[in-house]
Amino acid sequence: MFKYIKNDLPASIVVFFVALPLCLGIALASGAPLFSGLIAGIVGGIVVGALSGSNIGVSGPAAGLAAIVLTAIGSLGGYENFLVAVVLGGIIQLIFGLLKAGVIGYYFPSSVIKGMLTGIGIIIILKQIPHFFGYDADPEGDFAFFQVDGENTFSEILKTLNNISLGSTIIGLVGLGILLLWSNVLSKKGKIFQLIQGPLVAVVLGIIYFVVTGDDTKYGISSEHLVSVPVPSDMDSFLGQFSFPNFGVIGNPEIWVTAFTIALVASLETLLCVEATDKLDPHKNVTPTNRELLAQGTGNVISGLIGGLPITQVIVRSSANIQSGGRTKLSAIVHGFFLLISIILIPTLLNKIPLSVLAAILFIVGFKLAKPSLFKQMWKLGWKQFVPFLVTVLGIVFTDLLKGIGMGLAVGIVIILIKSFQNSHFLHKEGEDIDDGKIKMTLAEEVTFFNKGAILKELDNLPKDSLLELDVRQTKYLDNDIIEILEDFSIKARERNITIKLISERGIVENPDSFIEFFKLKK
Template identity: 60%
Template sequence: MFKNLKNDAPAGLVVFLVAVPLCLGIALASGAPLFSGIIAGMVGGIIVTTFSGSSLGVSGPAAGLAAIVLVGIQDLGAFDIFLMSVVIAGVIQFVLGIAKAGIIGYYFPSAVIKGMLAAIGVIIILKQIPHAFGYDADPEGDLGFIQADGENTFSELLNMVNFISPGALTIAAISLGILILWEQKFMKRIKITQIIQGPLVVVVSGILMAIGFNGSSLAISSDHMVNIPVAGDVTGFINQFTLPDFGAITNSKVWVLGITIAIVASLETLLCVEATDKLDPQKRVTPTNRELRAQGIGNMVAGLIGGLPVTQVIVRSSANIQSGGKTKASALIHGLLILISAMLIPNILNMIPLASLAAILLVVGYKLAKPALFKQMFASGYPQFIPFVVTVLAIVLTDLLKGIGIGMAVAIFYILLNNLKNPFVMKETHDASKKHYRIILAEMVTFLNKAQILKELNRVPNDSSLLIDASKTTYIQHDVLEIINDFKESARYKNIKLSMCCMKHLNLSSYSKSLNELVISPEEASNFEAKDKTMAAAI
């Protein structure tokens, strides 16, 4: 794990710088103590990483859970009672991991996952523009369309025009310039740029500029800075941790909230695991069941010491990948840095302008939502492009889980549409005495194919022969067998010789007497083909 520290250490530092304001912002949006967000960042970085099998995934407090946490704390009436729900959620997640529920993560279509990544990139850009301009009314970790301050993602962009901070805008513009410069090929040839990452230069420059602007028209107010709670001594630091109310374990509301957190956190984690694996340059595959167990352990620990619930988070994971992280050492380093800085140097962290961090996140967002990705998906065809675009729009205009649900519905629609188009292949030939037809059924034949199959059966003319070939079929639904059985009766009146081939492996028990008498052997089916050489050649 520590063989790539020259890459993982700088990446861990970048993720740490991105994670700290997000941890605080999510805690603020959740109506929880600010330090609970920091605790969740520590737990996600240290505890979850230790037990996880993900090479590049980074865990911490999730914006997608903020609304659930906010309502949960209000309903339960106290933060320590809420913590008991987090512990229960962790236990449930651990059990889900043991039960191998992680396989659910592999059932999300690629177009939807890529849409999720692009949508997160778009949201990051839209949400960070106000922070770059010095308007910070919305919590840093609020990624929902309807924001905690009553605005939405787009109205906030209009609203920020009335609250521009020249100092913050200057810092954001210079920071963005540094990051773009650092990405240029000629800069990457310079050894010092390989050691010192652009985001670190941006943060140090931001601190120095903020200090230099003091007393001038460009002065940065404290509202535009990172704001970690500062403890006066070791005792004060320890007192920021909170134990759960164990007596609340008998409260049914605590259990309902715990189950809700477990389900939502597990889904978000599995989605982020799939997305992170797609971004991984080495295309490693994360063991999802192990990841659920790791998240479960993390949430148990978070609940026991006063932290928000954690999930794997795509913003931090993508920042890790784009900063050159190679192994999970980078995620571990980020967690240790959160712990050490919260203990020893909170005052220094509180000197970092949010405008500097906004510039870093703007670059992260652009890399997730590059125009090249949209071009690539468009070139893949409409069955890929439309679910992709719908997922992007749905996530931007609602939230992560709702957007994924809408994207999944569209992707499934296209799957069903393709299934409807290809339930069988019809072969038609003639000889001197009779017309011969063969219907070769697809691998899966369901009730969705009833109309198409019935239409083709009705097209078979009188005084002909029809062979229904199921040699390629692994499953045929009762509804389709019922149609065939009904057609058998009408075929007698039309003088149609009906036969069925290769159906022994299928379940014909419902029509054992009726349909089994139609089944012929593969050899007889070959003779059926041989009646006309053209037909045999076509098949």
């Protein structure tokens, strides 16, 4: 695990700076204590990072669960009651892992996974524009199109135009310039620029800028445009920030419904993220999905027991880890320790980091996920790949993560059905005069009830007094629905004087007495 520490340590610093505001923002968007987001980030990094089989995945509180958490806290009668559902949800995830449910993620098309990554990249950029220009009414981490404050993604951006903070914008532009210069020029000039990462330099300059300009000058940055970590006055106040589940409500059926919802949504988000990060990984490591569910379940049990939000593997942090050169799980674990140490030792210093600098870091992350060249690449692959990809992207941008993925998957399934309808058979007509010609129909290797319409249409259009050669030599599976259609057609064929020659690996049968009996023997 320590073999690539020179790669993992700088990557963990970048992930730490990306994770810190997201942990706080997701907690705020969820209506939960701010400290709960940090707990989830720490547990996701240290516990899940250690147990996971993923080399580059990073776990923590997820924006996709914010709406569920917000609703559940109110309906269950308080945060301590909600924590019971988090613990139970983790136990259900452990059961999913033991039942080998991790294969579910493999049933999502590649076009939908790529659309998910691109959509998240666009959302990251759009959601960080207000923070970049110093308009922070909307909490970071609120990744849905319709926000908890009644605004939407684009109305928030339009409001930014009238609420630009000069200081935030200046240091945001400086930070973005440093990041671009570092990644495109300086990182190729020497090892020192590879060891010291651009995001760290941008954050340090942001802190210096705030200290020099203050918060009450024209070029200064006011406190609402800075990171906001809870600052305990002593150890007792620090420990007082932890919450513990109220197991007295475990008999409430609504607790169990919420627990199952958390387990299902968190597992799905994790499996999709695993699939996506494995695609992004330049070294193409394959994450064991069942082990990942066990790791996530353990993380959620521990997070719920000490007052943390639900945890999933998160694409924003994972992609930042990959793009920063992370090679092993050490980067995820160390980022968790950085979160823990920082909130204990230097919360005051963290609260001097401008959000606009962190927005600049996320701009780079978002752009690398949603490169324009990817749209061109998907277009070249044809409409069967491009349409589900585009629907997923638009669905995520204009609704939320799970709805967007669901829309893309639905379109992908429809396309499969269309192609299955078209490819159930091959029809070849011999002879110039169709009335005198021979018609050959070759059935595909697998023919299911999806193909009923196409085959029925072709059979009904056969002319009277013709010869149909039905070739089933390549057919390995023939649905009973199709056999019944052929059985019914044999009766119509006699009425229309159509001769049927059935060609199979056992020979040729002319006008078989019963297709049902024939295929029963063939099977």
